[in-house]
Amino acid sequence: MDSPTLLPIPESIQGMPPLPPASLDPFLDATSRCFARYGVRRTSVQDVAQELGVNRTTVYRQVGNIEQQAMLLASRDSHRLLSSLPSRITFPIGPQSVVDLIATLVREARAHPVMAKMLRDERDLIGSFVAQDVPDLMEKATTAFVPLVSLAIGTGNLAKRDPTALAQWLVRIAASLILIEPPGELEAFLAEVLIPALTPTDEMPQPGSRRRRLR
Known part of the structure; x- marks a missing residue:
């Protein structure tokens, strides 16, 4: 779509x-x-x-x-990354497309030549960057994500949650995975928690109906 x-x-x-x-x-x-x-x-x-x-x-x-x-x-490349969000999203926005989007952003950020150099050889600089600049950058990235999250919640494709809190949660997850590579496959790691958390309640399988199917 x-x-x-x-x-x-x-x-x-x-x-x-x-x-x-x-x-x-x-x-x-x-x-x-x-x-x-x-x-x-x-x-x-x-x-x-x-x-x-x-x-x-x-x-x-x-x-x-x-x-x-x-x-x-940092400003230029952050603008480029965040402004490219619409072309990277699978519509309608649902739990799986959120997982795919975050995985893509994490991979691209880690592959950025400057970030890759810092992760490899200048991790002490990352520490000072996290302390001084990341909190402000995360707030600004959250601002960019809120409209997308609100749109998906409003159309019923994501669980009903506070859009700002959810956007900040997703940004913080992405930031942590940029700085520390997860174990195993990235999409699987994200999906384990995000898919259940983002799936609307009426789409979650009911325990009783599942038991009936297993009989």
Whole structure:
């Protein structure tokens, strides 16, 4: 089934830092390549300048120091990921499509070259990032998920729960699985808890009817 004509996800995700202008993409692409090659801690503005074939002053003027570049890169790639949600969802939105979506987002986040480098070689930086930036980012990701969750609950395809609480729950699950790879197959790990929790009550098998089928 095709997605609704007006899926309630804004092109610019509400509450997130603004999407950097496209003119900065060459600089941020160079930053991303340097982070993936050297690591965030060992990358300098000079490295980014050499990657682009420009001088350091140009890099500073356009995207600032390394910390500012990291924030711009995180903002850009988060916008891209969250804005792509409509094209990734199987409609109508139900428990299995939620499992599939979260698994896809977790895999793509873990496969991002910078995240993969940090998970492999700079886990101490992830700790400081979690403490300082993840709570705010999770709130903003929750804001992006609430319209999808509300839509699915309203059409009866997900269990009736508070949309904001459910969206935050799903975002926190995804965040934890990005940072710590689950045992076994990702979809199976998610489905074990999410399918029963998200399935509307009237679709759950009744214990009495199950006993009758087994006789």
